[in-house]
Each structure stands twice: as C-alpha cells, then as structure tokens.
Amino acid sequence: MTSVVxxxxxxxxxxxxxxxxxxxxxxxxxxxxxxxGGLIVLAIMAGIGTFLLWRALRAFSIAKGSWFxxxxxxxxxxxxxxxxxxxxxxxxxLIAVLVSVVLAIGxxxxxxxxxxxxxxxxxxxxxxxxxxxxxIVYGLWGKFWLQGHQVGVARWINTWFGWIPIFKVNGADPTxxxxxxxxxxxxxxxxxxxxxxxxxxxQCSIMREGFSRAPLGEREGAYALGSTRxxxxxxxxxxxxxxxxIGGTMLGLGRAMGETIAVLLIISPVPYVNFHILQTGAFSVxxxxxxxxxxxxxxxxxxxxxxxxxxxxxxxAVNFGASAxxxxxxxGATSDG
Amino acid sequence: MTITDDLGHRxxxxxxxxxxxxxxxxxRSALGRPPRRRRLRGVRTENVxxxxxxxxxxxxxxxxxxxxxxxxxxxxxxxxxxxxxxxCIYLTVxxxxxxxxxxxxxxxxxxxxSAMVLVIAVLAGIIIFTCVRGxxxxxxxxxxxxxxxxxxxxxxxxxxxxxxxxxxxxxxxSIALLITIPVGLVxxxxxxQSRSRFxxxxxxxxxxxxxxxxxxxxxxxxxxxILTFHQExxxxxxxxxxxxxxxxxxxxxxxxxxxxxxxxxxxxxxxxGAPNWRTVWHVILPTARSGLATAVILATARGIGETSPVLxxxxxxxxxxxxxxxxxxxxxxxxxxxxxxxxxxxxxARGFAAAMFLLxxxxxxxxxARFLGGRAPGDMSGxxxxxxxxxxxxxxxxxxxxxSDEAQQFLTRSQATKGEFQ
Numbered sequence: 001m002t003s004v005v006x007x008x009x010x011x012x013x014x015x016x017x018x019x020x021x022x023x024x025x026x027x028x029x030x031x032x033x034x035x036x037g038g039l040i041v042l043a044i045m046a047g048i049g050t051f052l053l054w055r056a057l058r059a060f061s062i063a064k065g066s067w068f069x070x071x072x073x074x075x076x077x078x079x080x081x082x083x084x085x086x087x088x089x090x091x092x093x094l095i096a097v098l099v100s101v102v103l104a105i106g107x108x109x110x111x112x113x114x115x116x117x118x119x120x121x122x123x124x125x126x127x128x129x130x131x132x133x134x135x136i137v138y139g140l141w142g143k144f145w146l147q148g149h150q151v152g153v154a155r156w157i158n159t160w161f162g163w164i165p166i167f168k169v170n171g172a173d174p175t176x177x178x179x180x181x182x183x184x185x186x187x188x189x190x191x192x193x194x195x196x197x198x199x200x201x202x203q204c205s206i207m208r209e210g211f212s213r214a215p216l217g218e219r220e221g222a223y224a225l226g227s228t229r230x231x232x233x234x235x236x237x238x239x240x241x242x243x244x245x246i247g248g249t250m251l252g253l254g255r256a257m258g259e260t261i262a263v264l265l266i267i268s269p270v271p272y273v274n275f276h277i278l279q280t281g282a283f284s285v286x287x288x289x290x291x292x293x294x295x296x297x298x299x300x301x302x303x304x305x306x307x308x309x310x311x312x313x314x315x316x317a318v319n320f321g322a323s324a325x326x327x328x329x330x331x332g333a334t335s336d337g
Numbered sequence: 338m339t340i341t342d343d344l345g346h347r348x349x350x351x352x353x354x355x356x357x358x359x360x361x362x363x364x365r366s367a368l369g370r371p372p373r374r375r376r377l378r379g380v381r382t383e384n385v386x387x388x389x390x391x392x393x394x395x396x397x398x399x400x401x402x403x404x405x406x407x408x409x410x411x412x413x414x415x416x417x418x419x420x421x422x423x424x425c426i427y428l429t430v431x432x433x434x435x436x437x438x439x440x441x442x443x444x445x446x447x448x449x450x451s452a453m454v455l456v457i458a459v460l461a462g463i464i465i466f467t468c469v470r471g472x473x474x475x476x477x478x479x480x481x482x483x484x485x486x487x488x489x490x491x492x493x494x495x496x497x498x499x500x501x502x503x504x505x506x507x508x509x510x511s512i513a514l515l516i517t518i519p520v521g522l523v524x525x526x527x528x529x530q531s532r533s534r535f536x537x538x539x540x541x542x543x544x545x546x547x548x549x550x551x552x553x554x555x556x557x558x559x560x561x562x563i564l565t566f567h568q569e570x571x572x573x574x575x576x577x578x579x580x581x582x583x584x585x586x587x588x589x590x591x592x593x594x595x596x597x598x599x600x601x602x603x604x605x606x607x608x609x610g611a612p613n614w615r616t617v618w619h620v621i622l623p624t625a626r627s628g629l630a631t632a633v634i635l636a637t638a639r640g641i642g643e644t645s646p647v648l649x650x651x652x653x654x655x656x657x658x659x660x661x662x663x664x665x666x667x668x669x670x671x672x673x674x675x676x677x678x679x680x681x682x683x684x685x686a687r688g689f690a691a692a693m694f695l696l697x698x699x700x701x702x703x704x705x706a707r708f709l710g711g712r713a714p715g716d717m718s719g720x721x722x723x724x725x726x727x728x729x730x731x732x733x734x735x736x737x738x739x740x741s742d743e744a745q746q747f748l749t750r751s752q753a754t755k756g757e758f759q
Contacts, residue, residue, distance in 0.1 A: 023613065030614035031531065037524030038531075038539035041588070044581060045542050048549075048557045055560045106452025114449050123453065125707060130460050132635065132703050134642025135551075136670040137696050140677060140689065141463045144470065152411030197459055204456075228442035251548065258550025260645040261674060286552040286645070293559070293649055301564070308556040312549075319548045323541065 048312065056306035058299065067306070071273050073288065075300040082285060082307055087273050088188065089284040089311070092263060093256035095192025095277060100200040100256075101249050107200075108207035113233055124208075131201035139262035142194035147185050147266065150193070154184040154278045169279040186268040188282040194266060195259050199252035206251060206326060210244020211237050247326030254318040258311065260286035285311045384443050387430045395422035420451070464696065471693030474686040485655035485672075490681045499691045501657040502672035505572060506695075508661040509651070509668055510641050512576035513583055517640075518633060521587035526617060528588070529595040540592070546585035554581040555649035563650065570652035572661030575668065578646030587636040594628030595621060627709050634706040638699045644670040669695045 023031065060067065062078055070081025111123050154169075161167045171183050214237045222232040238245075263284050269291070270281030289304050289311075399419040427447065431440045473494065474480055480498035488497025528540045558578040562568050598621050606616040622629070652665025653675055667675075669691050676688030 026615075027613040030617070034523050034527035034530065035535075037520055037522075037588075038527045038536060040520050041524055041539050041542055041546065041584070044584070045546060047561065048553065048581075051557055051560045051565070052553075055564065103452050103456055106449050107456050110449040110453040114446060115453075123457075126457055126460060129700070129703055130456070132638045132642070132699055133460075133463065134644070134670055134692075134695055134699060136642070136644050136673050137463060137467050137692050140470075140673070140692055141466055143677070145462075145466050149411065149413050152414045153417070156414065197463075200456065228438045230442040230445040231438055233445070254548045258548065258552070260550065260552040261648075261670070264645075265674070265677070286550055289552050289556060290645055290648055293556075305556065305560060308553050312553045315548055315550055315553075316545055319545050320541075323544045 049309075052305050052309040052312060055302055056309050057302075059303040059306040062299070063303070063306070067310075072271050073292070073303075075303040076297055078299075080303050082310055084271070084273050085283045085285045085288045085307065086310070087275070088267070088282050089257050089286070091188050091275070091277060092191045092195055092259075092282065092284055093253055095189060096195035096199055096256040097249060097253050099193060099196035100203055100252055101245075103196070104200050104203035104207055104248065104252070105245065108204045108211055109233060109237070111204075112208050112211040113229065113237060127201050127204050130197075131205075135198060135259065135261045136265075138194050138198050139265035142190060142262060143265045146193060147190050150190060151181045151184045154187065154189060155181070158184075158278055166275055166277050168276050170276065171279075183280050184278060186266060186280045186282065188267075188274070188277040191263045191266045191282055191284075192277070194262050195256045198259060198262060199255045202255060203248040203252040206248035207241060207244050210241035210248070213244075214240035243325055243328060247322045250318055250322030250325065254315045254322060257284075257318070258286060258315050259284075260290055263287050264290050383434070384431070387427060387443075388447065391423050391427040391430055394426050395419050398422050464700075467689065467693050467696055470686070471689035471691075474683075474690035475693050480687075480690060484657040485687075488655075488687075490679060490684055492683065494683055494686060497687070499669065499672050499687065499694070501654065502667045502669045502691060503694075504657060504659060505651070505666040506641055506668040508572045508659075508666065509576045509579055509647070510637060512573060512661060513579040513640055514633070514637060516576075516580045517583045517587055517636060521584050521636070522591060522629070524584075524588045525591035525595060526621075529592055530613065530617065543585045543588045543592075546581075547589055549581070549585070551582055551643050552645040552649070554578050555646035557581065558646065559649045569663070570650055570665055571663060572651060572658070572666035575647045575651035575666065576661065578650045579640045579643055582643050582646060583636040583640040586639050587632055590632035590635055591625075591629055594625045594632060597628065598624045630709050631706045634702050634709070638702040638706070641668070641702075642670055642695060642699055644668075644674050647671045648674070669698075 059075070059080070063070070063081060067081050068086070069083050070079060071084040073080050073084075107123075107127065111120055111127075115123055157167050158169045162169065169183060218236045218240075219232055222236050227235065264287040267282040267284065267287060268280060269283045269287075274281045274283075285307050289308055292300065292304060396419055399415060399422060402418060403415060424444070424447070428440070428444060431443050435443070477494050477498070479495060481503065482500055483496070483498040484501035485497045485499070524539070524543070528536045528543070530536075555578045558574055558581070562574045562577060563570060568574060602620055602624060603616055606620045611619070647668045648671055651667065651671065653671065654665040654667055658664045658666050673688045673691040673695065676691060677685050679685060679688075
C-alpha cells in the first residue's frame with residue numbers, strides 16, 4: 001500500500017485533463033442542421049408579428065387613440081375600434097376560466113388523489129381525448145344543444161339576480177311566462193360555457209402534473225399526524241400545486257381568448273359594448289376577423305390585421321406570464337431522466 | 338420502579354427486582370383506549386349507504402318540487418336542484434355519526450367525484466349528440482362518393498355528399514405533415530440536445546406558439562401568402578396555415594418523449610465513443626420511436642380539426658377540387674361549419690354528418706396513438722425484441738469468431754515462444 005502511494009507522489013504530476021468537449025466535424029454539421037429547426041420556429045413567430053404589424057400600420061395610423069375606445073366596426077367610414085370585441089373576448093374568457101378552473105381543479109385532484117388505479121389511465125385518456133375533439137364539434141354542441149337547455153337557468157338567474165348589473169337582461173320580462181326565450185340565446189354566457197369545456201383539458205393536465213409532484217414524505221407526514229385524505233390534500237397537495245394551478249389557469253385564459261369557430265357559431269354581434277352576459281349579443285376579436293375577412297376593403301383588411309395583432313399580443317403576454325409561473329413551480333424540468 | 342411515560346407523567350409500574358433483568362410490560366390501561374386508526378383507502382360501507390340514501394331522497398324531493406310545489410322546469414335546472422339537495426342531505430346524514438374531519442373528507446370526495454362525472458358526461462354527451470344528429474345523413478353511401486354541387490338547399494339526403502371535403506382534408510393534412518414532420522423533429526432534437534441560450538429561447542417560443550390563436554395563424558398566411566405574395570386561396574395555403582398550428586404541438590410532444598430517453602443509454606453511447614449525431618441517430622431516435630409516432634398522430638388529430646385557419650386561406654366551394662395549388666378547396670371542419678349555418682334542416686344534417694365523420698377520424702387517430710404510445714421509451718414490442726435479439730446474436734457470433742481467431746493466434750504465438758525457450 002505505502003509503496004503505491006510513494007510511487008504516485010514520486011511520479012511527475014499528470015497534465016490536467018481537458019473537460020471541455022470539442023465537437024467533431026460531423027457533430028458540428030449536425031448541430032448546425034438542427035439549429036435550422038429552431039430558426040424556423042423563430043422565423044414563424046417573428047414573421048407573424050412583423051407581417052401583421054406591417055399590414056396593420058395603416059389602420060393604426062387612422063384609428064390612433066380611438067382604437068381601444070370605439071365600439072363600432074365601420075372601417076370605410078374611418079370609425080372602427082376594438083372596444084366591443086375586446087370586451088366580449090375578455091368576458092367570454094373570464095366566464096370560461098371561472099367555470100373551467102373549478103372543474104379542472106376537481107378533475108385533476110380526483111385523478112391524482114382519489115381515483116382507483118385502474119380508473120386513472122382511462123380518465124387521463126378521456127381528458128386527452130377532450131383536448132383532441134375539434135372545436136367545430138364543441139361549437140355544434142353549444143349551438144344546438146346547450147343553447148336551448150340553458151335558457152331556463154339564464155331566466156332563473158335573471159329573475160332572481162337581475163339586480164346585479166352583469167346579470168341584467170334588457171327586454172326580458174320574467175313575470176310573463178310566455179315571453180320569448182330568444183333574448184337569452186346567443187349570449188356571452190353560452191359562449192363562455194362552451195369555451196370552458198374546450199380549455200379544461202389543458203388546465204387539468206397541468207394541474208394534475210403539479211399535484212402529483214407533491215412529495216411523498218410530506219403526504220405521509222400529514223397522514224401520520226392523523227389527517228384525513230382531504231386534510232392531507234389541503235395541507236400538502238394544494239400548497240405544492242399552487243404554481244401549477246395559477247399557471248394552468250392563465251394558460252387556459254390564453255386559449256380561451258383565442259377560440260374562434262365555436263364562439264363564432266354561437267354569438268351574434270351587436271354594435272355596442274355589452275356587459276350583460278345573459279343578454280343576446282356578444283362578440284369576440286377572433287369572430288370579428290372570421291366574419292369580416294371576406295368582404296373587407298383594403299382598409300378593412302388592414303383594420304382586421306390590427307385586430308389580429310391586438311389578439312396576438314394579448315394572448316402572447318398572458319401565455320408568457322403563465323409559462324413563467326409554471327416553469328418556476330416545476331423544478332428539475334431540464335434534468336436528465 | 339418508576340418510569341416516565343410518553344405523556345411525561347412519572348408512573349410506578351410495579352415491583353422492581355434489581356437482581357434479575359426481567360422484561361417489564363408497561364401498563365397501558367390507565368391511558369385509556371387509543372384513538373381508532375383512520376381508514377384512508379377504500380370505500381366505507383356506511384358512506385356508500387349514505388350516498389345512495391341521500392340520492393334517493395334528493396331525487397324524490399326534486400320530483401316533488403318540480404311536479405307539485407314550485408313552477409320549475411328544464412333538464413339542467415332539475416339536475417342542479419337535485420344535486421344541491423343531495424349535498425345538503427348527505428352532509429346532514431354524515432354529521433350524525435362522524436367527526437368533523439371525516440365529514441369534510443367524505444363531502445370533498447363526493448365533490449371531486451361529481452366534478453369528474455360531470456366532465457366525462459359532457460364529453461360523452463358531445464360525442465353522442467354529434468353522432469345522433471349526424472347519423473341521418475351519415476348512413477347514405479352517396480355521402481362519401483359525391484360532392485355538393487348537384488345538391489341544392491332543398492335536395493333530399495340521397496343526393497350530394499362531402500367527398501370534396503374529404504379529399505380536401507387529405508390533401509391539406511398530407512402537405513402539412515410533409516412540412517411539419519421534418520421541421521418539427523429537427524426542432525425537437527435541437528431544443529433537446531443543445532444547451533445554448535438560443536435553444537432555451539426556442540423552447541419558450543414553442544410554448545407560446547402552442548397557444549397561438551388559430552385565427553391568427555390563418556390571418557398570418559392570408560397576409561403573407563395571399564396579400565403579399567399574391568397567391569390565390571388554395572389547399573396549399575391552408576396547409577401552410579395548418580403547419581403553423583401543428584408544428585408547436587409536434588415539437589412539444591416530441592421534446593417530452595425525447596426527454597424520457599434514459600440518460601444511461603446516451604451516456605453508454607458516448608462512452609463507446611460515438612459522436613453526438615450518432616447517439617441521436619442510433620440511440621435516441623430508435624428508442625423514442627413509438628413516442629414520436631404518437632406525437633405525429635396527435636399533431637395530425639389537432640390539424641384535421643382546425644377550422645379557422647382553413648376558413649381564411651382555402652376559400653369555399655361545393656365542387657370537387659383535386660389540385661391543392663389552384664382553386665378553392667374545402668376541408669371537413671370547414672364544410673361542417675358552412676353547412677350548419679344554413680336554415681335548411683337537410684343541409685344542417687349534412688353539416689352534422691361531416692362533423693361526425695371528422696370526430697370519428699379524430700377518435701380513430703386517438704386510439705391509434707394510445708395503441709402505439711402506451712409503452713415507455715425503450716419498452717419494445719415482441720417483434721422489436723426478437724429483432725434486437727437476432728442482432729445481438731449476430732454480434733455474439735462475430736465476437737466469438739474474433740475471439741477464437743485471437744485465441745488461435747495466441748496459442749500459436751505461445752507455442753512458438755515455448756519452442757524458443759526449449
């Protein structure tokens with residue numbers, strides 16, 4: 001033993017190893033090629049921003065400050081703005097998120113904490129399938145099924161809570177049982193409910209991931225202190241999943257603001273800002289574009305591009321915020337498996 | 338002898354005999370009965386009985402309310418009232434026999450169950466509703482073999498179909514996949530392999546792009562391809578718009594799959610002296626193959642369902658058009674969208690049938706993806722395992738041949754040296 005040690009000390013100190021890897025020629029070509037894939041993504045995102053901005057400049061220069069305050073859409077009369085559609089978009093998205101967050105937290109907790117193991121895989125598949133169902137199918141369901149069936153609920157809310165401004169319905173007469181129900185259709189409320197179902201899967205899967213990451217030690221600690229399952233969920237799982245819950249909610253909000261076809265099938269435009277969510281007449285930025293792209297004049301197209309850019313910036317801001325929150329709550333995302 | 342028990346009281350536990358070391362059993366009777374252990378798993382019979390009883394009670398009460406007492410009506414109202422009553426009754430029943438935490442636990446469990454049941458019911462309702470409304474037009478064979486140019490608004494369902502939309506969807510999704518798969522896979526490999534700051538930026542951009550409103554994707558292609566490059570509305574333009582929608586989905590899903598490839602495999606490959614690109618080509622991609630196929634299929638399922646990008650870029654026609662670069666072309670969701678906006682019931686039925694066909698396609702793709710992607714990376718099917726076994730058998734025979742050659746040489750050499758020594 002000692003002889004070995006002395007031998008090592010007597011030998012000349014070995015040159016220090018180089019730990020930095022110098023890529024071979026093949027590797028350099030490979031990395032260069034694969035970088036092209038990244039560049040294409042960058043080019044598309046930058047292209048969307050620049051093309052829309054370039055096309056929208058004319059509309060912006062005419063509308064100027066009134067862009068966010070004008071509710072009418074008459075580009076040829078130089079009177080146009082997103083006050084109405086933006087309000088509609090945000091209202092629809094808020095209703096959607098309010099409904100979907102409750103359901104998403106419930107389903108995510110159910111799948112990660114309550115469901116028996118054999119059921120779990122099926123439920124995860126079901127939620128994934130829900131994300132894959134085309135938006136047109138949701139739209140058809142909303143227009144031809146939900147719209148008719150929600151009238152009673154809308155009328156009830158209006159009758160008892162009509163004194164709250166957003167539940168007020170102009171032109172509805174709750175005392176007359178024979179009054180037309182059409183005033184309760186094509187509303188922000190219906191559109192919000194349909195969009196809620198569409199954004200639920202993404203929220204649910206993000207929250208489920210967050211909940212299942214709550215550490216086992218803390219879970220068992222809570223049980224050992226005599227907690228029930230719900231007590232454990234409240235004291236361990238929910239605090240650990242808070243980031244995922246906030247991030248998932250915001251991601252859902254971003255999706256909800258961009259939904260087009262399902263909303264377009266349900267709503268009907270009115271030329272003023274409509275805060276009454278149960279009253280017929282609702283609009284959103286995306287439906288505005290889908291409705292007017294065909295007949296528009298050059299200035300009209302430019303105004304639509306401006307609307308598209310507004311929506312793009314809005315969703316981008318919400319999503320960057322959301323993914324920052326999710327990324328912060330998710331540790332070890334970049335570690336090797 | 339006195340000891341300090343776990344509550345901190347000094348207690349005498351009986352005669353002490355310091356001479357012999359006997360085991361002394363502490364007397365626990367003074368402590369009272371220990372609290373009963375909670376059952377955390379499984380279903381408790383009394384809760385199930387309470388649930389069933391509360392359900393029956395609330396159902397009867399609701400029927401009474403709706404039929405006799407209050408002027409309520411409507412399916413959704415009925416369900417909501419019945420559910421509210423059920424919760425109240427269940428809470429009351431439980432609080433008779435159990436303590437606070439147990440009651441809260443049972444109620445929370447019921448709430449979670451009902452959220453899940455509601456969501457699954459909505460999903461099933463959407464699928465069943467579409468299929469029921471679509472089945473009137475769906476089960477006519479002409480629905481798949483004719484286009485719509487003969488069918489006026491009042492024509493019977495035996496005339497006209499959505500062949501043009503099916504062909505259009507096939508063209509668009511094929512072109513979109515042709516662009517998406519190479520670009521998407523290369524992009525996924527890039528953000529997976531590179532640790533540079535740019536790769537991180539690309540990953541963030543892809544995350545943001547998955548949430549890109551579909552109408553904005555259509556608007557971008559409209560602004561670029563049609564307004565700036567002065568091309569006409571066509572299937573190809575629609576395919577470009579679909580590519581923008583599918584690309585981020587494919588990149589994200591593939592990135593997740595590639596990340597699941599065990600690090601030990603990559604390290605083993607590197608330790609054997611393989612350069613990076615060989616590791617990717619021979620180790621990472623084959624290991625993740627089934628997951629990548631799933632990612633492609635899921636992106637396809639999303640792509641064929643998109644309506645708004647196609648609405649802005651493909652135009653609308655009732656004629657069959659097999660040329661994706663010239664003339665308007667329709668896809669299935671677009672046809673469904675345009676048809677259901679008609680006031681004629683027969684046209685609406687065709688729209689529902691188109692939506693039903695689309696839904697069935699997506700379901701089939703989804704099941705295929707589940708079938709392929711049910712396995713973890715590196716988990717091989719029987720055929721793959723047999724192929725790997727054959728390959729390693731070949732390697733073994735090769736190594737054995739090499740080894741026996743070397744052994745032969747060694748033997749001859751050693752015999753030669755022996756000869757020299759003797």
